[in-house]
Amino acid sequence: MATIMPFKGLRYNQGKIKKMNEVVTPPYDVIDPDAQDRYYKRHSYNIIRLEYGKTYPGDNEANNRYTRAAEDFGAWIGEGILVSEAEPALYLYEQGFVAGGQKKIRSGFICGVKLEPYDKGIVLPHEETIPKHKADRLDLMRACKANFSPVFGLYADKEKKVEQALREAVKGAPPDIDFTDEIGETHRMWVITEKTVISKVRQIMADKQIFIADGHHRYETALNYKKEREAPNAQSEPAYCYMMMTLVNLYDSGLVVLPTHRLIKNVAGLDISRLISKVKDSFMVEEHRPGPDGSGLQELIKLMAERGQVSSTQAALASRPHVFGLYAGDNIFYLLQLKSETGLSQIMPQEKSPAWQGLDVSILHTLVIDRLLGIGGELMARAEHITYTREEEAALSLVDKGECQLALFLNPTLVEEVTKVANNGEKMPQKSTFFYPKLITGLVINQL
Numbered sequence: 001m002a003t004i005m006p007f008k009g010l011r012y013n014q015g016k017i018k019k020m021n022e023v024v025t026p027p028y029d030v031i032d033p034d035a036q037d038r039y040y041k042r043h044s045y046n047i048i049r050l051e052y053g054k055t056y057p058g059d060n061e062a063n064n065r066y067t068r069a070a071e072d073f074g075a076w077i078g079e080g081i082l083v084s085e086a087e088p089a090l091y092l093y094e095q096g097f098v099a100g101g102q103k104k105i106r107s108g109f110i111c112g113v114k115l116e117p118y119d120k121g122i123v124l125p126h127e128e129t130i131p132k133h134k135a136d137r138l139d140l141m142r143a144c145k146a147n148f149s150p151v152f153g154l155y156a157d158k159e160k161k162v163e164q165a166l167r168e169a170v171k172g173a174p175p176d177i178d179f180t181d182e183i184g185e186t187h188r189m190w191v192i193t194e195k196t197v198i199s200k201v202r203q204i205m206a207d208k209q210i211f212i213a214d215g216h217h218r219y220e221t222a223l224n225y226k227k228e229r230e231a232p233n234a235q236s237e238p239a240y241c242y243m244m245m246t247l248v249n250l251y252d253s254g255l256v257v258l259p260t261h262r263l264i265k266n267v268a269g270l271d272i273s274r275l276i277s278k279v280k281d282s283f284m285v286e287e288h289r290p291g292p293d294g295s296g297l298q299e300l301i302k303l304m305a306e307r308g309q310v311s312s313t314q315a316a317l318a319s320r321p322h323v324f325g326l327y328a329g330d331n332i333f334y335l336l337q338l339k340s341e342t343g344l345s346q347i348m349p350q351e352k353s354p355a356w357q358g359l360d361v362s363i364l365h366t367l368v369i370d371r372l373l374g375i376g377g378e379l380m381a382r383a384e385h386i387t388y389t390r391e392e393e394a395a396l397s398l399v400d401k402g403e404c405q406l407a408l409f410l411n412p413t414l415v416e417e418v419t420k421v422a423n424n425g426e427k428m429p430q431k432s433t434f435f436y437p438k439l440i441t442g443l444v445i446n447q448l
Helices: 033-042 065-078 131-144 161-170 195-205 216-229 272-279 297-307 360-370 378-382 392-400 415-423
Strands: 010-012 082-084 090-099 102-114 151-155 177-180 186-192 210-214 242-249 256-258 261-264 283-288 323-327 333-338 386-389 406-409 434-436
Touching (some): 065 082, 102 161, 131 216, 161 186, 161 195, 210 242, 210 415, 272 283, 297 323, 323 392, 360 406
Antiparallel strands (some): 010 082, 090 102, 090 186, 177 186, 261 386, 261 406
């Protein structure tokens, strides 16, 4: 089902760029203005100038972040800063990190994946997207004709045949890229050009579905870009028919999903006492105090996780307890637990499957964010009342400082829940998952 291709990636010339950690960044969507400025200053050839350039007051149609990215991109190729692979390649990639106090390594491979509309059931989304973010990515793709960062995709290979083939190909060889980034994560990548290995991997992947873990906006942008460029009755598939992806096996021991919490702001007339009273109609509510400095917050997050675990006697994911945290200031953390799933299907969106209706994030959005706070539909799409974070302490601080009105905390979505909903052809609410860590940007570039 999935068609993957090797490609001649553009990579930093390590003869000229001696320290890879000075030119790479996290994905653009987690970079705030301070971080953007830091990456600009770190190195004159940092990938930030291509992937997420600065805007200036005097920008116009002829001179803007996209035109500047295109100019820099062409100049860097001309100067030999970026050089093309001699042959089409797949790229074995290892990312080392710490999660939950444990050292982990997540393995995957970078390739081109044939762009397929979602309704074909080959590449499947799991989250809704925001239109204005896709418009930004499309402008960049039009200007530069390249993928600067990969979409993060998942596939199921219980026997790990793909990884075995790739590791056999690089056995004993040192990585082509090996560095530690600014937060202590390690990155090792091997370039694989052996045609028999590439053919074997393509054959193994041919019956797979790919689930988008991260990068929905970029994938949907690539689909739109393909429509703009494709010629009718074309006899071949140009590079723009494929999207650069990093594919990770669902059975990889380093696959970690963290929650993405919600921050609420700009809701007129929000009365916290009235809100909590309404919440009690559907949820059991406990009051806890994280402490004036937030020192007890992590214990409350841990309690949420314990309360939300599937017990040994609960076989179905639908039986998972639905537990949330709500913080509105005054050093009071409200622990919410859904009273009963009986009748849940009657109050959740009727057009959705039981799998979607039983997601923590679906329940929070439907019963609290939409029904009680009035943030749904068009307001949700406009992204004026809700922002997202995975930093619990920062969320508390933003509420305490009055920059946000509420922080809503969730437990992580399970990988099994992601794939089950995606297989149903459904999408979760925006930012339902945080696959940790994010992929690094700048290892490989795919020209279109």
